[in-house]
Amino acid sequence: MILIQLILIAAISGIGLLALWSLRSRRLSRFLALAMAAVGVVFVLRPELTSRIAHFLGVGRGVDLMLYIFLVVTVYALMQLYARVRTLDWQVTQISRALAIANARKLEP
Amino acid sequence: MGRVIPSIKIAAIHADLPWREWNPLQEQVFVVIPAYREGPVLRETIESLLPYPYKVVVVDDGSDDNCLENLARLPIHYLRHPLNLGQGAALQTGTVYSLEKGADFIVHFDADGQHPADQIPALLEPIRAGEADVVLGSRFLKRSDLEMVPVKKRIALRIGIIVSGLLTGVWLTDTHNGFRALSAEAARKIDLRENRFAHATEFLDHLRLQHLRYKEIPSTIRYTTYSIKKGQPISNGLDIILDLLLRKVMK
Numbered sequence: 001m002i003l004i005q006l007i008l009i010a011a012i013s014g015i016g017l018l019a020l021w022s023l024r025s026r027r028l029s030r031f032l033a034l035a036m037a038a039v040g041v042v043f044v045l046r047p048e049l050t051s052r053i054a055h056f057l058g059v060g061r062g063v064d065l066m067l068y069i070f071l072v073v074t075v076y077a078l079m080q081l082y083a084r085v086r087t088l089d090w091q092v093t094q095i096s097r098a099l100a101i102a103n104a105r106k107l108e109p
Numbered sequence: 110m111g112r113v114i115p116s117i118k119i120a121a122i123h124a125d126l127p128w129r130e131w132n133p134l135q136e137q138v139f140v141v142i143p144a145y146r147e148g149p150v151l152r153e154t155i156e157s158l159l160p161y162p163y164k165v166v167v168v169d170d171g172s173d174d175n176c177l178e179n180l181a182r183l184p185i186h187y188l189r190h191p192l193n194l195g196q197g198a199a200l201q202t203g204t205v206y207s208l209e210k211g212a213d214f215i216v217h218f219d220a221d222g223q224h225p226a227d228q229i230p231a232l233l234e235p236i237r238a239g240e241a242d243v244v245l246g247s248r249f250l251k252r253s254d255l256e257m258v259p260v261k262k263r264i265a266l267r268i269g270i271i272v273s274g275l276l277t278g279v280w281l282t283d284t285h286n287g288f289r290a291l292s293a294e295a296a297r298k299i300d301l302r303e304n305r306f307a308h309a310t311e312f313l314d315h316l317r318l319q320h321l322r323y324k325e326i327p328s329t330i331r332y333t334t335y336s337i338k339k340g341q342p343i344s345n346g347l348d349i350i351l352d353l354l355l356r357k358v359m360k
Contacts, residue, residue, distance in 0.1 A: 107180060
């Protein structure tokens with residue numbers, strides 16, 4: 001086994017365990033995380049598999065295919081996060097507004 | 110009404126006279142001032158409003174500069190956001206509060222003293238006359254007002270006008286002017302969600318979507334070294350544009 005494979009497998013296992021731990025209450029998400037980690041490990045051990053899928057899809061190299069998928073998934077995740085931040089922003093605003101109005105003070109001269 | 114009487118005396122009169130005697134029409138005008146780290150200038154701005162029969166609502170947007178202490182003994186309503194949310198959020202909070210307190214008219218007024226208090230009656234006039242629901246101050250309607258605006262600022266504002274116009278379809282002569290008046294009915298329809306400075310353009314969206322009648326009137330802006338320092342640096346324009354584009358995309 002090449003050194004990089006060891007490093008990648010260790011990383012994937014670590015992230016997988018982290019996901020299993022933090023997604024304790026969500027069975028489907030846990031299963032998906034586990035499946036993705038497994039696929040990751042397989043691709044690390046047998047890189048020519050990604051190349052075959054890439055060729056099938058008309059992409060030159062497996063690494064390129066991974067890059068494209070990575071890009072799409074990342075942008076999607078960013079958008080999700082952004083929407084989430086906006087929702088949170090809005091909720092914080094509403095709470096702050098309610099607090100400000102409830103605690104309004106009439107200053108006296 | 111435009112008479113300016115020394116403010117200390119006025120504070121005393123305010124305490125003695127019930128509201129009804131000040132205002133035979135029993136109209137309640139609320140002036141909303143969003144404030145963030147304004148320091149002593151805010152006090153001067155409020156004092157310029159005291160000769161008038163308006164209720165002043167200061168929304169302290171989570172300032173960390175003893176905002177409340179600076180306002181001691183002023184006859185105002187003081188609200189405070191526990192966190193700094195942005196100017197749009199502060200305006201909205203003050204507006205909601207004013208409506209709850211029975212406002213008939215709401216005026217948005219900048220804290221840094223760049224708007225003249227004696228132009229508020231002119232701002233309210235078209236609403237009182239039933240010609241408009243919202244009246245906006247503009248620096249670009251009168252040559253003498255325009256000449257007060259520093260040249261760099263003029264260019265930035267022109268860009269703001271074009272971007273806002275393209276995004277909202279509402280073309281004003283001065284989109285980023287904090288001086289405006291709303292009827293209570295219009296204020297109820299406008300729910301600003303852009304907490305930061307994109308609210309100026311969002312405001313135009315509301316004008317169009319709620320079919321509000323609006324009018325621009327000339328208003329003078331006093332540029333002091335303080336207001337220039339405190340005001341939006343021109344580079345923030347890009348951030349605002351980004352906020353606006355994201356708002357359109359993410360809605």
